[in-house]
Amino acid sequence: MVPLSYYLVLSAILFGCGVLGFLLKRNIITIFMSIELMLNAVNLTFVAFAAHWGVLSGHIFVFFVMVVAAAEAAVGLAIIIAVFRTRETLNVDRVNLLKL
Amino acid sequence: MRSLNLWIIPLLPALGAAINGLLGKRFSKRMVNIVALGSTASAFAYAVWVALQFRALETVPHIETYATWLRSGRFSVEYGFYLDQLSLVMLLVVTGVGFLIHVYSVGYMEHEGGYYRFFSYMNLFMFFMLTLVMANNYLLMFVGWEGVGLCSYLLIGFFFLRDSAANAGKKAFIVNRIGDFGFLIALFLLIKHFGTLQYNSVFEAVAGMPAETAGAGLLTAIGLLMFVGATGKSAQVPLYVWLPDAMEGPTPVSALIHAATMVTAGVYMVARSNAIFSRAPEALMVVAIIGCLTAILAATIGLVQTDIKRVLAYSTVSQLGYMFLACGVAAYTAGVFHLMTHAFFKALLFLGAGSVIHALGGEQDMRRMGGLRKKIPYTFWVVTAGTIAIAGIPPLAGFFSKDEILWKTWQYSKALWTIGAITAFLTSFYMFRLWFLTFFGERRGALAEGAERAGHGHAAPASGHGHHSGEPHESPMVMIVPLVILAILSIVGGWVGIPHALGGDNHFEGFLAPVVGASTEMHGGAEHAPAHPASTPAAAEHEPAHGQRSMELTLTLASVGIAALGFFLAYLFYYKNPALPKRMAEGAGGLYRTVLNKYYVDELYGALFVRPIVLGSTKILWRGIDATLIDGTINQSAEGAQEASDTLRRMQSGNIRSYAAWVTAGAACVIAYMVWRGLR
Numbered sequence: 001m002v003p004l005s006y007y008l009v010l011s012a013i014l015f016g017c018g019v020l021g022f023l024l025k026r027n028i029i030t031i032f033m034s035i036e037l038m039l040n041a042v043n044l045t046f047v048a049f050a051a052h053w054g055v056l057s058g059h060i061f062v063f064f065v066m067v068v069a070a071a072e073a074a075v076g077l078a079i080i081i082a083v084f085r086t087r088e089t090l091n092v093d094r095v096n097l098l099k100l
Numbered sequence: 101m102r103s104l105n106l107w108i109i110p111l112l113p114a115l116g117a118a119i120n121g122l123l124g125k126r127f128s129k130r131m132v133n134i135v136a137l138g139s140t141a142s143a144f145a146y147a148v149w150v151a152l153q154f155r156a157l158e159t160v161p162h163i164e165t166y167a168t169w170l171r172s173g174r175f176s177v178e179y180g181f182y183l184d185q186l187s188l189v190m191l192l193v194v195t196g197v198g199f200l201i202h203v204y205s206v207g208y209m210e211h212e213g214g215y216y217r218f219f220s221y222m223n224l225f226m227f228f229m230l231t232l233v234m235a236n237n238y239l240l241m242f243v244g245w246e247g248v249g250l251c252s253y254l255l256i257g258f259f260f261l262r263d264s265a266a267n268a269g270k271k272a273f274i275v276n277r278i279g280d281f282g283f284l285i286a287l288f289l290l291i292k293h294f295g296t297l298q299y300n301s302v303f304e305a306v307a308g309m310p311a312e313t314a315g316a317g318l319l320t321a322i323g324l325l326m327f328v329g330a331t332g333k334s335a336q337v338p339l340y341v342w343l344p345d346a347m348e349g350p351t352p353v354s355a356l357i358h359a360a361t362m363v364t365a366g367v368y369m370v371a372r373s374n375a376i377f378s379r380a381p382e383a384l385m386v387v388a389i390i391g392c393l394t395a396i397l398a399a400t401i402g403l404v405q406t407d408i409k410r411v412l413a414y415s416t417v418s419q420l421g422y423m424f425l426a427c428g429v430a431a432y433t434a435g436v437f438h439l440m441t442h443a444f445f446k447a448l449l450f451l452g453a454g455s456v457i458h459a460l461g462g463e464q465d466m467r468r469m470g471g472l473r474k475k476i477p478y479t480f481w482v483v484t485a486g487t488i489a490i491a492g493i494p495p496l497a498g499f500f501s502k503d504e505i506l507w508k509t510w511q512y513s514k515a516l517w518t519i520g521a522i523t524a525f526l527t528s529f530y531m532f533r534l535w536f537l538t539f540f541g542e543r544r545g546a547l548a549e550g551a552e553r554a555g556h557g558h559a560a561p562a563s564g565h566g567h568h569s570g571e572p573h574e575s576p577m578v579m580i581v582p583l584v585i586l587a588i589l590s591i592v593g594g595w596v597g598i599p600h601a602l603g604g605d606n607h608f609e610g611f612l613a614p615v616v617g618a619s620t621e622m623h624g625g626a627e628h629a630p631a632h633p634a635s636t637p638a639a640a641e642h643e644p645a646h647g648q649r650s651m652e653l654t655l656t657l658a659s660v661g662i663a664a665l666g667f668f669l670a671y672l673f674y675y676k677n678p679a680l681p682k683r684m685a686e687g688a689g690g691l692y693r694t695v696l697n698k699y700y701v702d703e704l705y706g707a708l709f710v711r712p713i714v715l716g717s718t719k720i721l722w723r724g725i726d727a728t729l730i731d732g733t734i735n736q737s738a739e740g741a742q743e744a745s746d747t748l749r750r751m752q753s754g755n756i757r758s759y760a761a762w763v764t765a766g767a768a769c770v771i772a773y774m775v776w777r778g779l780r
Contacts, residue, residue: 019764022760022764023757023760023761023764026757031756031760092756092757093755093756093757095756096753096754096755096756097754
């Protein structure tokens with residue numbers, strides 16, 4: 001049986017990667033994926049604790065996170081396509097104005 | 101009880117004011133005249149009809165209540181009118197003299213701008229004045245009281261483009277406000293102690309109270325506070341200062357508001373409240389003394405004024421002093437009698453002065469007049485009638501009313517009588533001075549030019565009297581006819597009150613007796629002899645003892661002599677030997693200058709009240725509290741917000757990665773906090 005701490009450390013590493021990618025990358029798609037990574041790191045923590053304590057609430061919460069992530073992906077990707085169509089770039093540093 | 105529909109009387113001028121005020125701009129002058137004169141004429145006609153019905157009334161006072169105006173707990177105020185002998189007299193004077201002055205104004209205001217506005221204000225004034233005299237409670241009276249003050253303000257400042265007129269209007273309004281404060285407190289006291297402001301309830305409640313002979317009490321306080329209101333409205337010491345300045349208004353306004361009607365509101369109020377005053381001998385004494393003081397003070401100032409309207413203004417103040425003197429010695433009927441005759445002859449004198457000013461194209465300085473007797477004969481004759489009437493020469497109106505007052509004063513106090521008699525002499529002197537200076541001798545000045553007028557102080561004639569050129573011309577008939585009617589009234593108006601001593605039976609006093617009789621009889625316990633007259637024929641038989649009658653005759657002769665002396669001196673000074681006054685003035689030196697400058701009262705008030713208030717308002721309230729504290733706080737917080745947002749604005753760079761950093765940092769903070777909470 002893998003101890004709980006392993007999951008938590010892995011989750012922390014994944015979350016840290018996500019944060020770093022979120023902060024440092026310029027490509028909007030990479031940033032988007034980093035956000036997904038952070039979400040999934042959190043999901044991992046939820047299921048790890050759920051398994052450890054033997055309760056279902058963690059699992060259920062994970063489903064909620066997934067639903068939100070899916071919705072977010074739909075909206076986010078749509079925005080990215082819209083941005084790309086007008087700016088023809090995926091570099092976030094060049095997307096610094098709200099107006100066209 | 102049959103209703104006389106008294107509400108129609110004030111409604112008519114109110115309608116006239118509304119129509120002319122709202123639509124007058126589009127009307128022709130003719131249409132404005134029809135509305136303004138029609139409404140006042142019909143109000144007068146209706147008042148006459150009411151007067152004819154008066155004898156047939158079953159109950160006097162005749163009270164008509166139309167609605168409840170205010171109700172608060174057990175306190176309520178009605179909207180209703182009160183008709184008794186006193187308000188009937190006032191009603192007829194206000195509508196009658198008011199109508200004549202409206203007619204006169206048609207000629208006088210012919211060339212002025214704002215024609216419709218003038219008549220709208222005049223009609224509005226009539227409405228408020230009628231409300232004042234007909235109200236059946238003190239609060240409604242107060243509405244009229246404030247309303248006439250408003251109209252007075254509007255009409256004094258009628259030529260509002262002229263600074264002096266605007267200031268005079270303001271002065272009148274503010275000084276009146278001081279008096280109104282006293283009146284209001286009197287009303288509060290009435291509410292507190294009697295729980296009502298209806299005349300009949302208040303008088304009933306007061307009737308049960310003893311006269312406050314032992315010491316001042318509630319009634320004295322109420323009486324004095326009411327009198328404070330009266331000193332403001334009726335221009336008595338110490339609040340008389342606004343009336344001379346009020347001469348900035350057009351002359352018909354001076355005649356209507358500042359001579360005949362509005363300024364007598366205070367006298368009316370004291371006479372109306374005689375039930376209260378008669379039970380407060382100390383308040384009455386104050387009224388008498390103030391009245392006497394005002395009479396002589398204003399008369400002395402009137403001696404040396406050179407502006408024809410100002411002489412009349414001070415004369416008005418002085419005559420109002422007489423009326424208060426009469427009220428103060430509990431001779432309310434004499435006061436109201438003088439009020440009525442004064443309304444006739446002073447309106448006549450003002451309108452006559454207006455006619456002179458009109459003839460001279462705006463000149464108001466008597467030093468430049470003279471020799472007008474032949475040029476404007478009608479005006480000369482009517483002013484002569486007015487002058488003789490006010491000087492107190494029989495058998496004109498002023499003689500009877502003034503003599504009545506002096507006789508009643510004699511019975512009250514010899515000292516006050518002496519001052520009153522001296523005032524009568526001064527009155528006769530300054531009026532004949534005006535008469536001689538204006539109509540006799542040679543013309544002393546060219547027709548006034550604008551520049552010259554601006555040179556000497558306050559002379560501020562009606563701006564639009566544009567026809568400067570040519571000889572003095574007689575006024576049009578529309579101005580002459582009202583003058584003639586007023587002259588006739590000034591001559592015969594006193595005959596309704598010929599005293600017993602002269603073989604008359606003083607109808608006027610007998611007529612008003614029911615209003616004041618009941619209360620004067622009750623104040624016999626006061627410190628002075630009951631000065632009240634023969635109010636009924638039965639009393640007349642035994643009342644004036646023989647000695648008293650001969651005393652009254654002696655005093656009458658004395659007052660005629662005094663008036664004649666005034667005439668003679670004026671004749672000597674201003675006709676025979678015109679150089680004499682100047683030499684005397686030089687001889688008197690400082691005294692002359694003091695009187696010429698109106699005893700420096702305006703300057704004194706300026707130094708004592710106006711300047712400290714202006715300074716305090718400027719330095720402390722405006723610069724200190726308003727500009728520094730309030731504006732400062734707001735400006736500081738606005739500047740702070742601006743600076744803070746200027747800094748915070750830099751966070752909103754539009755750079756997505758910096759936003760990401762902020763989000764992360766925020767999340768890190770939240771997590772750190774949670775961890776710290778968890779560890780603790």
